[in-house]
Amino acid sequence: MAPLDTLLAGLARERATGALRVGRAGTIFLSEGRVTYMECAQTPGVERLLAARGRLPETALRRLQAGGGCARLLEEGPVTLGELQYCVLGAVLDAAFFLLPVGGTRPKFRPGEQHWLGGQWFFDVAGLVRECARRRAxxxxxxxxxxxxxxxxxxxxxxxxxxxxxxxxxxxxxxxxxxxxxxxxxxxxxxxxxxxxxxxxxxxxxxxxxxxxxxxxxxxxxxxxxxxxxxxxxxxxxxxxxxxxxxxxxGEGQGALPQRERGAVGQRPPHDPRAPGLPLGPPVTADPTDLALLMRLKKALEELT
Incomplete structure (x- = not known):
């Protein structure tokens, strides 16, 4: 069975549109070979992220989802386009990080199926793989x-x-x-x-x-x-x-953690400009807000907090 990232790369070359279901682990939505959204059973989706920020209860989000989707959410909900984009960015990168290594199941592709948010934002498959590698490093x-x-x-x-x-x-x-x-x-x-x-x-x-x-x-x-x-x-x-x-x-004993270097307690490791995976993540496009800028902002916040 081919790894999930290899299967996705093939769908990207074929410019496929639809949903790749990875058993119960999650679903990857594509439009013309580009990822529009990813769901992972292990991580919070955009609905949970918006609800946690106090923007809308999840029940209200589900009602909007069932009738009107993304357009109705932006028209009637107290959510700005930029806020929704940032939540989508976080949910997709999070789902990719935990979903792409999943094995032991045979993914099924359903042509034409789309996420309720629609094809608003696009993520390059190869870029998602690189970003996951950077995060692991x-x-x-x-x-x-x-x-x-x-x-x-x-x-x-x-x-x-x-x-x-x-x-x-x-x-x-x-x-x-x-x-x-x-x-x-x-x-x-x-x-x-x-x-x-x-x-x-x-x-x-x-x-x-x-x-x-x-x-x-x-x-x-x-x-x-x-x-x-x-x-x-x-x-x-x-x-x-x-x-x-x-x-x-x-060898350090059952349940033991590796020993820290002397003087390293409470210190953050310096950023190594030679480290692999330095690209700031997958190229993303959206109109009118630049999602690539949000990607850089998100990376900076993660590494500086």
């Missing part, structure tokens, strides 16, 4: 282990210093953390993108604010979207095999 730069990505978020019982500073997403993660809530559970609950919650979790792990995960069958068998992002490049610039990194992590 950035997560690994912050904290090289993906152990916490699918484990319940558990704040550390003590602080690594006399005080800490949390940004808004980290605060929502800490206050929403429970015995069973994983980062993606929290993302759906608080109406944040799954990727932004993963960023918050990895940054808190780097600052020593999270307890090590309790190893379970689920966490041991996890092979999710962060696959391939578990290694950190050595200082001499040579590559390191994934197996070596995995063995190092496993």
């Amino acid at each position: 950035y997560l690994a730069q912050i904290w090289p282990s993906a152990q916490l990505d699918m484990a319940p978020v558990r704040p550390a019982p003590w602080l690594p210093g006399s005080g800490v500073t949390l940004d808004s997403v980290q605060w929502e993660v800490v206050t929403g953390a429970g015995a069973e809530a994983t980062p993606l559970d929290l993302a759906r609950r608080i109406g944040r993108s799954g990727y932004s919650v993963l960023l918050a979790v990895r940054r808190m792990a780097a600052a020593g604010l999270l307890a090590p995960p309790v190893e379970t069958t689920t966490t041991r068998a996890h092979d999710g979207p962060s696959k391939g992002a578990h290694t950190r490049a050595p200082r001499d610039g040579t590559s390191r095999a994934p197996e070596e990194s995995a063995a190092k992590i496993a």
Whole structure:
């Protein structure tokens, strides 16, 4: 079975229009070979993001969705075109990050089927793949282990210093953390993108604010979207095999996290201009607002908060 990104690349070459359903994992909508929207069962969609911002209840959004779609939402709802574009951008990038690595199911393409938002915004398939790779590399730069990505978020019982500073997403993660809530559970609950919650979790792990995960069958068998992002490049610039990194992590004891470098607590890694995946994401077009500008803004906010 061909990987999902390979299948999408073929549909892009054929300029296909319709919906690619990836089992229960999600759906990818295309128009003439370009992605117009993506849904992922693991991440909040545009409806949840708008509802979390207090713009419209999800029930009201569903009524607008059933009668009039995007045009009626902009005419009757308290949502501006720019706000809707930003939510669509976040939902599509989030869904791509978690949906494209999905395997074990045979996708089914339904010609002609479209999302209720219609063909308002377009994302290049190759660009989406590059953006997902950039995001995985950035997560690994912050904290090289993906152990916490699918484990319940558990704040550390003590602080690594006399005080800490949390940004808004980290605060929502800490206050929403429970015995069973994983980062993606929290993302759906608080109406944040799954990727932004993963960023918050990895940054808190780097600052020593999270307890090590309790190893379970689920966490041991996890092979999710962060696959391939578990290694950190050595200082001499040579590559390191994934197996070596995995063995190092496993050798630190059951449920233990990799050791931080001395002096790295609470510090953000410097941005390396030579790092792969530097393109600011997929080329996107929309009229009248420039979605490419929103892409740059979103990337800057993610890396500076």
